[in-house]
Amino acid sequence: MSDLLRRLRGRGWRMTSQRRVVAEVLDGDHVHLTADEVHQRAAARLPEISRATVYNTLGELVALGEVLEVSTVGRAKRYDPNARTLHQHLVCSGCGMVRDVHPVGDAIGDLPEEERFGFTVGSVEITYRGVCPGCA
Amino acid sequence: MSDLLRRLRGRGWRMTSQRRVVAEVLDGDHVHLTADEVHQRAAARLPEISRATVYNTLGELVALGEVLEVSTVGRAKRYDPNARTLHQHLVCSGCGMVRDVHPVGDAIGDLPEEERFGFTVGSVEITYRGVCPGCA
DNA sequence: TCCTACGATGGACTTCGTCCAAGTCAAGAA
DNA sequence: TTCTTGACTTGGACGAAGTCCATCGTAGGA
Numbered sequence: 001m002s003d004l005l006r007r008l009r010g011r012g013w014r015m016t017s018q019r020r021v022v023a024e025v026l027d028g029d030h031v032h033l034t035a036d037e038v039h040q041r042a043a044a045r046l047p048e049i050s051r052a053t054v055y056n057t058l059g060e061l062v063a064l065g066e067v068l069e070v071s072t073v074g075r076a077k078r079y080d081p082n083a084r085t086l087h088q089h090l091v092c093s094g095c096g097m098v099r100d101v102h103p104v105g106d107a108i109g110d111l112p113e114e115e116r117f118g119f120t121v122g123s124v125e126i127t128y129r130g131v132c133p134g135c136a
Numbered sequence: 137m138s139d140l141l142r143r144l145r146g147r148g149w150r151m152t153s154q155r156r157v158v159a160e161v162l163d164g165d166h167v168h169l170t171a172d173e174v175h176q177r178a179a180a181r182l183p184e185i186s187r188a189t190v191y192n193t194l195g196e197l198v199a200l201g202e203v204l205e206v207s208t209v210g211r212a213k214r215y216d217p218n219a220r221t222l223h224q225h226l227v228c229s230g231c232g233m234v235r236d237v238h239p240v241g242d243a244i245g246d247l248p249e250e251e252r253f254g255f256t257v258g259s260v261e262i263t264y265r266g267v268c269p270g271c272a
Numbered sequence: 273t274c275c276t277a278c279g280a281t282g283g284a285c286t287t288c289g290t291c292c293a294a295g296t297c298a299a300g301a302a
Numbered sequence: 303t304t305c306t307t308g309a310c311t312t313g314g315a316c317g318a319a320g321t322c323c324a325t326c327g328t329a330g331g332a
Contacts, residue, residue, distance in 0.1 A: 018279080018280065035320080076320090101251045118269040119267060120272060128259075132253070132255050152311080
């Protein structure tokens with residue numbers, strides 16, 4: 001994740017201990033934490049960090065395209081640091097676990113012209129739902 | 137929508153004016169209202185209807201499989217009465233408009249075995265994002 | 273080392289949704 | 303038709319998730 005920190009610094013981000021901790025919490029594959037979970041983990045390292053700062057920092061990371069918002073599980077938004085690799089999500093209906101997956105095929109191409117209603121289609125989000133081995 | 141009312145009656149639903157109004161508000165294609173919008177439109181016909189009743193009724197319709205929850209636009213859940221025909225959604229990034237669409241192809245089949253992590257995959261939700269003619 | 277604009281803080285506020293106790297009423301029984 | 307009863311509705315309290323804002327603090331350039 002020092003990669004991320006380096007990129008952020010290159011974009012003129014003022015580096016604060018709070019932002020560093022949030023960025024470090026959001027590290028790894030198959031990470032899909034809620035804002036509250038990010039706050040809890042960040043607070044474990046930096047007890048004074050406030051909820052507002054976590055929301056601000058997450059919002060900035062999303063705006064910079066470094067982190068994706070995923071709204072497919074439960075009520076709260078989840079934050080996916082794996083924004084640099086195109087991928088989709090596989091969600092367990094039992095425990096809510098989320099895995100990053102890479103389907104083959106061309107989902108956008110599968111939408112016929114007459115089904116586009118004149119829209120310019122730019123992207124597609126796919127959520128597979130199923131039951132994980134642990135819940136089966 | 138009297139179709140829906142008939143089916144609900146057949147399932148032993150006690151028919152009340154509140155439930156009838158909610159079911160009538162949820163009529164048509166490309167309808168994706170929030171609970172609050174359903175409440176507003178229902179209240180236009182039945183001013184005393186309470187928010188709790190709208191939430192209860194929507195929850196029952198979802199549980200019966202007559203209505204789908206769509207969580208792809210904005211914060212609030214939206215309710216899609218077109219549950220009897222398999223379809224996906226096309227969302228305008230500008231105004232938030234949602235259209236029902238029918239892609240060709242086999243999205244579930246496009247997920248390779250080694251990308252399933254042992255899950256039993258049961259369904260797939262696809263959200264196309266783009267810009268509608270009005271916003272372009 | 274000093275300045276200052278950018279960032280952090282926490283508490284109030286909004287939105288969306290759920291829960292509950294009490295009152296109401298749809299629809300079957302008589 | 304009237305009675306009865308349990309399912310349904312109501313409104314207000316509550317809770318979770320997220321936003322806003324005035325004020326304070328500090329990163330990093332001069």
